[in-house]
Amino acid sequence: MTVVPVKGGGEFPVHRIYCVGRNYVEHAQEMGHTGREPPFFFTKPADTIVYVPEGETGRVDYPSLTKNFHHEIELVVAIGKGGRDIKASDAKACIWGYAVGLDMTRRDLQNDAKKQGRPWCIGKAFDQASPIGPLRSIKDTGELTSGAITLKVNGQLKQKGDLSQLIWNVGEIIEHLSAGWALQPGDLIYTGTPAGVNAVVKGDVMEGEIAGLGTLKVAVG
Numbered sequence: 001m002t003v004v005p006v007k008g009g010g011e012f013p014v015h016r017i018y019c020v021g022r023n024y025v026e027h028a029q030e031m032g033h034t035g036r037e038p039p040f041f042f043t044k045p046a047d048t049i050v051y052v053p054e055g056e057t058g059r060v061d062y063p064s065l066t067k068n069f070h071h072e073i074e075l076v077v078a079i080g081k082g083g084r085d086i087k088a089s090d091a092k093a094c095i096w097g098y099a100v101g102l103d104m105t106r107r108d109l110q111n112d113a114k115k116q117g118r119p120w121c122i123g124k125a126f127d128q129a130s131p132i133g134p135l136r137s138i139k140d141t142g143e144l145t146s147g148a149i150t151l152k153v154n155g156q157l158k159q160k161g162d163l164s165q166l167i168w169n170v171g172e173i174i175e176h177l178s179a180g181w182a183l184q185p186g187d188l189i190y191t192g193t194p195a196g197v198n199a200v201v202k203g204d205v206m207e208g209e210i211a212g213l214g215t216l217k218v219a220v221g
């Protein structure tokens with residue numbers, strides 16, 4: 001069973017990982033889309049989580065098969081109360097808390113899959129594809145609807161956005177997701193990445209930060 005430690009003590013057992021595709025306009029545009037499409041989702045196995053304690057540098061191995069290994073910094077929402085057909089206006093009660101996460105991507109394999117109309121699994125759902133920092137309870141953070149989200153590689157700013165720029169906000173994501181799946185306690189939702197996705201290579205150090213949630217530091221081994 002995969003668990004993510006909670007800031008201040010305790011553990012959050014992970015059920016599933018859902019990811020939202022293209023949820024910031026400028027990132028949708030850099031991927032060749034308008035940013036006006038309905039939300040869509042993909043999943044990653046729970047055991048792709050790589051937990052990185054705050055203040056430490058975690059590590060992911062450079063994965064096999066790819067020559068274009070991309071970072072995507074994302075707000076992760078942890079579900080505490082599940083359900084089906086949850087309205088956006090009721091979604092806040094389902095949120096247990098938040099974390100900083102990376103939706104690591106073998107972009108070349110994902111792009112091949114897109115071209116051929118094949119599943120994204122090989123580009124998205126590989127081993128160690130989901131680094132994450134400690135979870136913080138919404139009781140401590142309050143509901144997060146705005147705040148800077150950034151990613152640096154070797155100290156250089158690569159991705160920069162604000163949570164207020166989400167095309168589909170967290171409540172709307174939960175409404176759409178719960179129409180397709182019964183959400184359950186332990187589900188994690190990676191909510192999409194701002195513009196500036198780029199490749200990393202062995203030896204690079206990624207440092208993601210979201211206002212109120214601290215930093216997530218991961219080296220590529």
Ligand code: MN
Pocket residue numbers: 019020021072074103190192193
């Ligand atoms: Mn993503």
